[in-house]
Amino acid sequence: MKLLIIGGNGTIGGNGTIGNKVTSHFAKNNEVLVAGRTAGDVQVDITDSNSIKAMFEKTVPVDAVVCIAGEAKWAPFNDLTEDDYYIGLKSKLMGQVNLVRIGQHYLNPNGSITLSTGILADDPVVKTTSAAMVNGGIHSFVQAAALEIPSGMRLNVVSLGMVEDAYENYKDYFPGHNPVPMKKVVNAYVRSVEGKTNGSIIRYYE
Amino acid sequence: MKLLIIGGNGTIGGNGTIGNKVTSHFAKNNEVLVAGRTAGDVQVDITDSNSIKAMFEKTVPVDAVVCIAGEAKWAPFNDLTEDDYYIGLKSKLMGQVNLVRIGQHYLNPNGSITLSTGILADDPVVKTTSAAMVNGGIHSFVQAAALEIPSGMRLNVVSLGMVEDAYENYKDYFPGHNPVPMKKVVNAYVRSVEGKTNGSIIRYYE
Numbered sequence: 001m002k003l004l005i006i007g008g009n010g011t012i013g014g015n016g017t018i019g020n021k022v023t024s025h026f027a028k029n030n031e032v033l034v035a036g037r038t039a040g041d042v043q044v045d046i047t048d049s050n051s052i053k054a055m056f057e058k059t060v061p062v063d064a065v066v067c068i069a070g071e072a073k074w075a076p077f078n079d080l081t082e083d084d085y086y087i088g089l090k091s092k093l094m095g096q097v098n099l100v101r102i103g104q105h106y107l108n109p110n111g112s113i114t115l116s117t118g119i120l121a122d123d124p125v126v127k128t129t130s131a132a133m134v135n136g137g138i139h140s141f142v143q144a145a146a147l148e149i150p151s152g153m154r155l156n157v158v159s160l161g162m163v164e165d166a167y168e169n170y171k172d173y174f175p176g177h178n179p180v181p182m183k184k185v186v187n188a189y190v191r192s193v194e195g196k197t198n199g200s201i202i203r204y205y206e
Numbered sequence: 207m208k209l210l211i212i213g214g215n216g217t218i219g220g221n222g223t224i225g226n227k228v229t230s231h232f233a234k235n236n237e238v239l240v241a242g243r244t245a246g247d248v249q250v251d252i253t254d255s256n257s258i259k260a261m262f263e264k265t266v267p268v269d270a271v272v273c274i275a276g277e278a279k280w281a282p283f284n285d286l287t288e289d290d291y292y293i294g295l296k297s298k299l300m301g302q303v304n305l306v307r308i309g310q311h312y313l314n315p316n317g318s319i320t321l322s323t324g325i326l327a328d329d330p331v332v333k334t335t336s337a338a339m340v341n342g343g344i345h346s347f348v349q350a351a352a353l354e355i356p357s358g359m360r361l362n363v364v365s366l367g368m369v370e371d372a373y374e375n376y377k378d379y380f381p382g383h384n385p386v387p388m389k390k391v392v393n394a395y396v397r398s399v400e401g402k403t404n405g406s407i408i409r410y411y412e
Contacts, residue, residue: 049288077354082255082304089295097339098288121342124350132350133303133343136327140342144330148283 001030002108003193004062006044006055006099007069007116008034017165018116018185019068025186026066026193033059046070046095049102056106064193065103066114070095072131074173085130092117093134097141104149112154114192115142119161119205125173135159139201146199156192160185161205178206207236208314209399210268212250212261212305213275213322214240223371224322224391225274231392232272232399239265252276252301255308262312270399271309272320276301278337280379291336299340303347310355318360320398321348325367325411331379341365345407352405362398366391367411384412 008023026032034040035055044055046069056062072088073080096115103113120128121135142157149155162170164179171177188204191197214229232238240246241261250261252275262268278294279286302321309319326334327341348363355361368376370385377383394410397403 077351085300085303094291097291121346124346126353129347129350133347136346137339137343140327140330141335141339144335144338145283147332
């Protein structure tokens with residue numbers, strides 16, 4: 001299988017802990033191309049549709065697209081300006097929507113697209129009104145778009161709790177949350193890429 | 207109680223069936239101001255933060271804000287352009303986010319804000335990738351913002367299935383869906399405005 005993993009080197013959003021682990025796993029038995037903002041096999045700015053299209057033109061055809069990328073601003077509700085919300089809307093929300101809109105035309109038959117969100121969609125914490133919002137939007141988008149993508153193609157989203165490798169950096173934001181072991185993190189993506197489910201929100205919360 | 211119902215005359219988004227019924231109910235025993243795009247007691251363009259602020263300046267103080275407004279474009283997934291998604295992002299999504307961001311400062315102590323979404327957030331149908339997405343985003347936003355709004359204030363969202371009064375116009379889009387009786391529609395808003403819940407997604411699906 002040929003995979004294109006966007007953010008697979010951890011250079012797009014987050015701290016890269018998920019992208020690196022997922023990429024290492026799939027690279028064992030598959031051809032993996034990594035798209036990064038500046039490094040990787042191909043460069044992409046997911047806030048720019050033309051950049052997304054150029055990325056697919058350089059990597060076509062692929063069997064599976066995995067997006068582990070996208071940003072949103074974290075700040076207290078009263079500090080977030082209207083413009084601050086558009087950081088997340090343009091990157092993590094519309095960036096992933098555009099990956100599906102454009103990417104569906106570059107996938108091999110029976111290919112899959114896997115997006116990424118997180119537990120904030122269902123169980124937010126303080127400072128995450130913007131991040132929670134874009135995650136929840138993607139959950140509903142995936143369920144809706146899965147009804148209309150080409151027959152045989154699959155679209156899912158992985159929604160993880162705070163992951164083990166990020167625990168030290170993020171634990172103060174997530175009081176009482178239980179870290180998700182990295183083995184489970186990898187398995188969430190394996191379930192989407194190698195399983196047969198379509199339109200699923202693959203929630204791995206502890 | 208003094209209520210400000212945005213879209214209460216059915217002039218903002220949707221077909222007005224919900225706004226009119228909810229407004230009639232609350233007007234029986236409360237002071238109700240209706241905000242509409244062109245008619246009503248006060249005019250507002252919910253895609254414009256300055257217009258939202260001006261609306262509150264004219265109606266302050268209020269005990270409850272109810273938003274039954276907001277647009278998103280319905281079209282087949284392959285027909286929706288990137289710009290089309292921004293219709294919903296600017297109106298139904300950020301319009302409602304801005305109502306909370308701005309409105310929280312104009313509410314009486316222990317006031318409430320009630321937003322509106324719909325069943326597409328959880329159970330979308332064809333042609334609703336944009337509409338489902340903004341509804342899902344609002345669900346997560348409400349849960350997150352409820353953690354940070356001023357103490358005593360409440361924020362909820364009402365998510366209805368296809369409502370009885372819209373059944374004839376929309377039934378072809380919702381195969382097998384059961385219409386929600388208008389009495390239940392009104393009660394969903396009553397539960398948010400007169401109950402004590404905060405951060406709730408009040409789902410009334412049949």
